[in-house]
Amino acid sequence: MILHTEPYVMLMASLPSIRLLGEKALPINPARLTERMKMLEPADRDELFAIASILSWNRIDTGDDDAAYVARAERILASIRSDTLREAALERLEIRTLIAALRRRHAGENTPVSGTAWGIGRHVETIRRNWTQPDFGMARSFPWIAQAREQLESGDSAGLERLILDVTWRAAGRHEFGHEFDFEAVVFYLMRWQLADRWARYDADAAAVRFAQLLDVALPPAASIQEAA
Numbered sequence: 001m002i003l004h005t006e007p008y009v010m011l012m013a014s015l016p017s018i019r020l021l022g023e024k025a026l027p028i029n030p031a032r033l034t035e036r037m038k039m040l041e042p043a044d045r046d047e048l049f050a051i052a053s054i055l056s057w058n059r060i061d062t063g064d065d066d067a068a069y070v071a072r073a074e075r076i077l078a079s080i081r082s083d084t085l086r087e088a089a090l091e092r093l094e095i096r097t098l099i100a101a102l103r104r105r106h107a108g109e110n111t112p113v114s115g116t117a118w119g120i121g122r123h124v125e126t127i128r129r130n131w132t133q134p135d136f137g138m139a140r141s142f143p144w145i146a147q148a149r150e151q152l153e154s155g156d157s158a159g160l161e162r163l164i165l166d167v168t169w170r171a172a173g174r175h176e177f178g179h180e181f182d183f184e185a186v187v188f189y190l191m192r193w194q195l196a197d198r199w200a201r202y203d204a205d206a207a208a209v210r211f212a213q214l215l216d217v218a219l220p221p222a223a224s225i226q227e228a229a
Helices: 009-013 030-039 042-055 066-079 083-106 124-129 145-154 157-176 183-218 222-228
Strands: none
Touching: 009 030, 009 183, 030 183, 042 066, 042 083, 042 183, 066 083, 083 124, 083 145, 083 157, 083 183, 145 157, 157 183
Protein backbone atom coordinates (compact mmCIF):
# COMPACT_ATOMS: atom_id res chain seq x y z
CA MET A 1 0.00 0.00 0.00
CA ILE A 2 1.31 3.47 -0.94
CA LEU A 3 1.03 6.04 1.82
CA HIS A 4 0.74 9.68 0.76
CA THR A 5 2.77 12.00 2.99
CA GLU A 6 1.51 15.21 1.39
CA PRO A 7 -1.56 16.54 3.22
CA TYR A 8 -3.89 17.55 0.41
CA VAL A 9 -3.76 14.72 -2.09
CA MET A 10 -7.54 14.19 -1.99
CA LEU A 11 -8.31 17.91 -2.17
CA MET A 12 -6.08 18.57 -5.17
CA ALA A 13 -7.30 15.42 -6.90
CA SER A 14 -10.87 16.72 -6.59
CA LEU A 15 -10.08 20.01 -8.36
CA PRO A 16 -10.31 20.15 -12.17
CA SER A 17 -7.21 21.58 -13.82
CA ILE A 18 -6.99 25.20 -14.91
CA ARG A 19 -4.11 25.24 -17.35
CA LEU A 20 -4.88 28.10 -19.69
CA LEU A 21 -5.56 31.74 -18.99
CA GLY A 22 -8.47 32.79 -21.17
CA GLU A 23 -10.81 29.84 -20.74
CA LYS A 24 -14.33 31.10 -21.37
CA ALA A 25 -15.91 28.85 -18.76
CA LEU A 26 -14.11 27.83 -15.58
CA PRO A 27 -14.25 24.12 -14.78
CA ILE A 28 -15.43 24.73 -11.22
CA ASN A 29 -17.80 27.39 -9.89
CA PRO A 30 -17.24 29.53 -6.77
CA ALA A 31 -19.73 27.63 -4.61
CA ARG A 32 -18.17 24.26 -5.33
CA LEU A 33 -14.67 25.67 -4.88
CA THR A 34 -15.64 27.10 -1.50
CA GLU A 35 -17.03 23.72 -0.51
CA ARG A 36 -13.74 22.05 -1.45
CA MET A 37 -11.81 24.51 0.72
CA LYS A 38 -13.56 23.11 3.79
CA MET A 39 -11.07 20.25 3.52
CA LEU A 40 -8.28 22.59 4.63
CA GLU A 41 -6.92 22.41 8.14
CA PRO A 42 -8.08 25.37 10.27
CA ALA A 43 -4.59 26.92 10.46
CA ASP A 44 -4.15 26.63 6.70
CA ARG A 45 -7.60 28.10 6.07
CA ASP A 46 -6.76 31.09 8.28
CA GLU A 47 -3.50 31.64 6.42
CA LEU A 48 -5.26 31.37 3.08
CA PHE A 49 -7.73 34.07 4.12
CA ALA A 50 -4.88 36.27 5.32
CA ILE A 51 -3.02 35.93 2.02
CA ALA A 52 -6.21 36.61 0.07
CA SER A 53 -6.86 39.75 2.13
CA ILE A 54 -3.70 41.43 0.82
CA LEU A 55 -3.88 40.15 -2.76
CA SER A 56 -7.37 41.41 -3.60
CA TRP A 57 -7.31 43.21 -6.96
CA ASN A 58 -6.32 46.88 -7.14
CA ARG A 59 -6.30 47.25 -3.35
CA ILE A 60 -2.96 48.98 -3.39
CA ASP A 61 -4.07 52.03 -5.42
CA THR A 62 -7.66 52.59 -4.36
CA GLY A 63 -6.83 55.83 -2.58
CA ASP A 64 -7.58 54.36 0.84
CA ASP A 65 -5.16 54.62 3.73
CA ASP A 66 -1.98 53.43 2.02
CA ALA A 67 0.13 53.43 5.18
CA ALA A 68 -2.32 51.18 7.04
CA TYR A 69 -2.58 48.79 4.10
CA VAL A 70 1.18 48.60 3.59
CA ALA A 71 1.72 47.93 7.30
CA ARG A 72 -0.89 45.17 7.31
CA ALA A 73 0.46 43.59 4.13
CA GLU A 74 4.02 43.58 5.46
CA ARG A 75 2.81 42.07 8.73
CA ILE A 76 0.95 39.30 6.90
CA LEU A 77 3.88 38.65 4.56
CA ALA A 78 6.17 38.19 7.56
CA SER A 79 3.72 35.74 9.13
CA ILE A 80 3.41 33.42 6.11
CA ARG A 81 5.00 30.11 7.07
CA SER A 82 5.90 28.96 3.57
CA ASP A 83 8.92 30.62 1.96
CA THR A 84 7.42 29.80 -1.44
CA LEU A 85 4.09 31.47 -0.73
CA ARG A 86 5.76 34.45 0.91
CA GLU A 87 7.92 35.03 -2.16
CA ALA A 88 4.97 34.54 -4.54
CA ALA A 89 2.78 36.96 -2.60
CA LEU A 90 5.60 39.50 -2.42
CA GLU A 91 6.20 39.36 -6.18
CA ARG A 92 2.50 39.81 -6.86
CA LEU A 93 2.41 42.88 -4.63
CA GLU A 94 5.51 44.24 -6.34
CA ILE A 95 3.74 43.92 -9.68
CA ARG A 96 0.80 45.82 -8.18
CA THR A 97 3.15 48.49 -6.85
CA LEU A 98 4.70 49.02 -10.28
CA ILE A 99 1.30 49.23 -11.99
CA ALA A 100 0.11 51.63 -9.29
CA ALA A 101 3.18 53.81 -9.92
CA LEU A 102 2.46 53.89 -13.66
CA ARG A 103 -1.15 54.89 -13.05
CA ARG A 104 -0.28 57.55 -10.49
CA ARG A 105 2.38 59.13 -12.66
CA HIS A 106 0.04 59.02 -15.66
CA ALA A 107 -2.55 60.84 -13.55
CA GLY A 108 -0.01 63.60 -12.93
CA GLU A 109 0.99 62.75 -9.37
CA ASN A 110 4.39 63.92 -8.21
CA THR A 111 7.20 61.70 -6.95
CA PRO A 112 6.18 60.09 -3.64
CA VAL A 113 7.82 61.76 -0.68
CA SER A 114 10.75 59.79 0.71
CA GLY A 115 9.70 57.71 3.69
CA THR A 116 6.00 57.61 2.86
CA ALA A 117 4.28 54.22 2.63
CA TRP A 118 2.84 54.10 -0.88
CA GLY A 119 4.02 50.71 -2.20
CA ILE A 120 5.30 47.30 -1.16
CA GLY A 121 8.41 45.30 -1.92
CA ARG A 122 12.08 45.51 -2.75
CA HIS A 123 11.77 48.10 -5.50
CA VAL A 124 9.78 50.91 -3.89
CA GLU A 125 12.76 53.21 -3.39
CA THR A 126 14.18 52.49 -6.85
CA ILE A 127 10.83 53.40 -8.40
CA ARG A 128 10.65 56.58 -6.32
CA ARG A 129 14.18 57.68 -7.25
CA ASN A 130 13.51 57.07 -10.95
CA TRP A 131 9.96 58.47 -11.03
CA THR A 132 10.56 60.54 -14.16
CA GLN A 133 12.21 57.70 -16.10
CA PRO A 134 9.79 55.93 -18.51
CA ASP A 135 10.46 52.51 -16.93
CA PHE A 136 11.34 53.71 -13.40
CA GLY A 137 14.72 52.02 -13.96
CA MET A 138 12.96 48.66 -13.63
CA ALA A 139 13.05 47.30 -17.21
CA ARG A 140 15.57 44.60 -16.34
CA SER A 141 13.52 43.20 -13.46
CA PHE A 142 10.16 43.76 -15.18
CA PRO A 143 10.69 43.60 -18.97
CA TRP A 144 6.96 44.06 -19.62
CA ILE A 145 6.84 47.56 -18.13
CA ALA A 146 7.38 49.36 -21.46
CA GLN A 147 4.36 47.60 -22.96
CA ALA A 148 2.28 48.38 -19.87
CA ARG A 149 3.22 52.06 -20.06
CA GLU A 150 2.37 52.25 -23.77
CA GLN A 151 -1.01 50.62 -23.21
CA LEU A 152 -1.80 52.94 -20.32
CA GLU A 153 -0.82 56.05 -22.25
CA SER A 154 -2.76 54.98 -25.35
CA GLY A 155 -5.88 54.24 -23.33
CA ASP A 156 -5.78 50.52 -24.14
CA SER A 157 -7.34 49.44 -20.85
CA ALA A 158 -8.28 46.00 -22.16
CA GLY A 159 -4.74 45.32 -23.35
CA LEU A 160 -3.28 46.51 -20.05
CA GLU A 161 -5.68 44.34 -18.07
CA ARG A 162 -4.75 41.26 -20.08
CA LEU A 163 -1.05 42.04 -19.77
CA ILE A 164 -1.30 42.30 -15.98
CA LEU A 165 -3.22 39.03 -15.79
CA ASP A 166 -0.72 37.27 -18.04
CA VAL A 167 2.30 38.58 -16.08
CA THR A 168 0.71 37.51 -12.80
CA TRP A 169 -0.21 34.10 -14.22
CA ARG A 170 3.37 33.47 -15.35
CA ALA A 171 4.76 34.59 -12.00
CA ALA A 172 2.54 32.10 -10.16
CA GLY A 173 3.74 29.38 -12.51
CA ARG A 174 7.37 30.02 -11.62
CA HIS A 175 6.71 29.73 -7.90
CA GLU A 176 4.40 26.71 -7.92
CA PHE A 177 6.93 24.35 -9.52
CA GLY A 178 7.43 21.30 -7.31
CA HIS A 179 4.17 21.72 -5.39
CA GLU A 180 1.40 19.31 -6.31
CA PHE A 181 -0.44 18.05 -3.24
CA ASP A 182 0.51 20.40 -0.40
CA PHE A 183 -0.89 23.62 1.00
CA GLU A 184 1.14 25.65 -1.49
CA ALA A 185 -0.53 23.76 -4.34
CA VAL A 186 -3.97 24.69 -2.99
CA VAL A 187 -3.07 28.38 -2.75
CA PHE A 188 -1.61 28.45 -6.26
CA TYR A 189 -4.71 26.71 -7.59
CA LEU A 190 -6.88 29.43 -6.07
CA MET A 191 -4.59 32.10 -7.51
CA ARG A 192 -5.00 30.60 -10.97
CA TRP A 193 -8.74 30.30 -10.52
CA GLN A 194 -8.98 33.96 -9.52
CA LEU A 195 -6.92 35.07 -12.52
CA ALA A 196 -8.92 32.93 -14.94
CA ASP A 197 -12.20 34.14 -13.43
CA ARG A 198 -11.13 37.77 -13.72
CA TRP A 199 -10.10 37.25 -17.36
CA ALA A 200 -13.42 35.56 -18.18
CA ARG A 201 -15.49 38.23 -16.43
CA TYR A 202 -13.46 41.04 -17.98
CA ASP A 203 -14.09 39.65 -21.46
CA ALA A 204 -17.82 39.49 -20.69
CA ASP A 205 -17.86 43.07 -19.38
CA ALA A 206 -15.84 44.30 -22.37
CA ALA A 207 -18.23 42.55 -24.74
CA ALA A 208 -21.19 44.28 -23.09
CA VAL A 209 -19.49 47.66 -23.45
CA ARG A 210 -18.71 47.00 -27.12
CA PHE A 211 -22.34 45.99 -27.73
CA ALA A 212 -23.58 49.18 -26.11
CA GLN A 213 -21.19 51.21 -28.26
CA LEU A 214 -22.51 49.50 -31.38
CA LEU A 215 -26.05 50.39 -30.36
CA ASP A 216 -25.01 54.02 -29.87
CA VAL A 217 -23.68 54.10 -33.41
CA ALA A 218 -26.59 52.23 -34.96
CA LEU A 219 -29.44 54.09 -33.26
CA PRO A 220 -30.14 57.83 -33.43
CA PRO A 221 -29.95 59.84 -30.19
CA ALA A 222 -33.14 60.33 -28.18
CA ALA A 223 -33.57 63.94 -29.33
CA SER A 224 -33.59 62.85 -32.98
CA ILE A 225 -36.19 60.19 -32.27
CA GLN A 226 -38.42 62.74 -30.54
CA GLU A 227 -38.04 65.18 -33.40
CA ALA A 228 -38.92 62.46 -35.92
CA ALA A 229 -42.02 61.66 -33.91
